[in-house]
Amino acid sequence: MRSITSIKDYHIALQNGHTTCVAAVSHFIAAIQEKAHLNAFIEVFEHDALAQAATLDAHIADGKPLLPLHGVVVGIKDVICYKGHRVTAASKMLAGFESVYSATAVERLIAAGAIIIGRQNCDEFAMGSSSEHSAYGKVLNAADEARVPGGSSGGSAVAVQANLCMVSLGSDTGGSVRQPADFCGIVGVKPSYGRVSRYGLIAYASSFDQIGVFAHYINDAALVLATIAGPDGKDSTALQTHLPQGIHHTTPHRPMRLAYLKEALEHEGLDRNIKAAFEQLFQQLKAAGHTVTAVDFPLLTQMVPTYYVLTTAEASSNLSRYDGVKFGFAANEVTQLNDLYIQSRTAGFGKEVKRRIMLGNFVLSSGYYDAYFSKAQQVRRLLQQQTRNILASYDAIISPTVPGPAWRFGEKSTNPTAMFLADIFTVHANLVGAPAMSIPAFQHDFGMPFGIQVLSSEGAEATMFEVAHELARLVKPGLSIN
Numbered sequence: 001m002r003s004i005t006s007i008k009d010y011h012i013a014l015q016n017g018h019t020t021c022v023a024a025v026s027h028f029i030a031a032i033q034e035k036a037h038l039n040a041f042i043e044v045f046e047h048d049a050l051a052q053a054a055t056l057d058a059h060i061a062d063g064k065p066l067l068p069l070h071g072v073v074v075g076i077k078d079v080i081c082y083k084g085h086r087v088t089a090a091s092k093m094l095a096g097f098e099s100v101y102s103a104t105a106v107e108r109l110i111a112a113g114a115i116i117i118g119r120q121n122c123d124e125f126a127m128g129s130s131s132e133h134s135a136y137g138k139v140l141n142a143a144d145e146a147r148v149p150g151g152s153s154g155g156s157a158v159a160v161q162a163n164l165c166m167v168s169l170g171s172d173t174g175g176s177v178r179q180p181a182d183f184c185g186i187v188g189v190k191p192s193y194g195r196v197s198r199y200g201l202i203a204y205a206s207s208f209d210q211i212g213v214f215a216h217y218i219n220d221a222a223l224v225l226a227t228i229a230g231p232d233g234k235d236s237t238a239l240q241t242h243l244p245q246g247i248h249h250t251t252p253h254r255p256m257r258l259a260y261l262k263e264a265l266e267h268e269g270l271d272r273n274i275k276a277a278f279e280q281l282f283q284q285l286k287a288a289g290h291t292v293t294a295v296d297f298p299l300l301t302q303m304v305p306t307y308y309v310l311t312t313a314e315a316s317s318n319l320s321r322y323d324g325v326k327f328g329f330a331a332n333e334v335t336q337l338n339d340l341y342i343q344s345r346t347a348g349f350g351k352e353v354k355r356r357i358m359l360g361n362f363v364l365s366s367g368y369y370d371a372y373f374s375k376a377q378q379v380r381r382l383l384q385q386q387t388r389n390i391l392a393s394y395d396a397i398i399s400p401t402v403p404g405p406a407w408r409f410g411e412k413s414t415n416p417t418a419m420f421l422a423d424i425f426t427v428h429a430n431l432v433g434a435p436a437m438s439i440p441a442f443q444h445d446f447g448m449p450f451g452i453q454v455l456s457s458e459g460a461e462a463t464m465f466e467v468a469h470e471l472a473r474l475v476k477p478g479l480s481i482n
Helices: 007-015 021-034 046-061 104-111 154-161 178-184 218-228 272-287 300-321 337-348 351-364 369-391 416-421 427-432 461-475
Strands: 041-044 073-077 115-120 167-172 187-190 210-215 257-261 291-295 396-400 436-443 449-455
Touching: 007 218, 021 041, 021 046, 021 073, 021 115, 041 154, 046 115, 073 154, 104 115, 104 167, 104 218, 115 154, 154 167, 154 178, 154 210, 167 187, 167 218, 178 187, 178 210, 178 436, 178 449, 187 218, 210 218, 218 461, 257 272, 272 291, 272 396, 272 436, 272 449, 272 461, 300 351, 300 369, 300 416, 300 427, 351 369, 369 396, 369 427, 396 461, 436 461, 449 461
Parallel strands: 073 115, 073 167, 257 291, 257 396
Antiparallel strands: 041 115, 167 210, 187 210, 187 436, 396 449, 436 449
């Protein structure tokens, strides 16, 4: 493969005999080795991927029609289970652990003809915004190796950015697909809560987590999402409705009704370059016949604290299973049960994970439960109501994905609060269960990319993609390739 193409163009090349699945896999294995210093992949499933590619090539040789994702080379974040392969959540706590089953999303990818090429680096247990918190070391941004790639799905984003695979699966609890997509200049999609089964996804915060997609093109992301989405009896929270047929095809242009949060554009932490780009974007949209309206959203500043109260509470519960007894890392030479718990969790978890477990235990403690956890649940409900009220009149809410471009390594490492505030625009979708995506659109003065976030009503992925295509038509036409 001489260059990275869309899935559609790749399939045309396969049908015309211009390439093979084995050639594609070999190409990406070589690319991963060449760019190993980026640290995007923890492990490459070279033997399995090549064997799977050979089987798919035989399928074509037999004259059978291509599968929906025939030969598409996919990487998966190291929190998504793949039977017979290791999955560690980038943590010492699960070092060497091999999954005994596959996530529903992985099963659906393979059934559609996709090839899983490897597992990708991330912040430990998906907790972080910079991909600096991994037991395997930090991930480098291919656009500027001195800057973070975003997190927690940084390896999955960089793998697509650096052309080490065609698409990736990540997980998004508060922006962990969209924020690294923004920093790396690619497409990142978080579907509605429950749109993709969470079966086989290592839990961080169960009422927030969703598997998402990274791709170069909007239609490729939509095709992968359509493949992995749908009801699943193994996940009681999975939506029982299906995505509309043809969601991955470009939709015709029509006038859009778009809102933006006035408080977001006026936020003191918003980079000046980004603000100017969005003011110009709004004028472009209006000139193209779309309605663009500023709406009040006074709860904007409450979103980050609400998110971190609730997610750390859920994380402290979810991660209690890693106690050194049933599975995972266990401390040696311990005689007392309490010492086993303490020493196993002290040595097995990294600093950021420990911080969030302690925060979660604090907000759930008897003296503070009502003041923090209960209050945050109430604010979450208000956020859902306000968002639904806005989207009853508009197709989508558009905003910057992140208030600033990718920062340099170490720049926010000693200030967790500053790191948390980088999620101010992305946590919105997870708090209310809505679909949201980031599309690359702009370039900062110093060359780093930044994008546009599109957030639509719960279950309205079709509208979200339609808006994204129209935005791309105005600012980056090649993004909507069919």
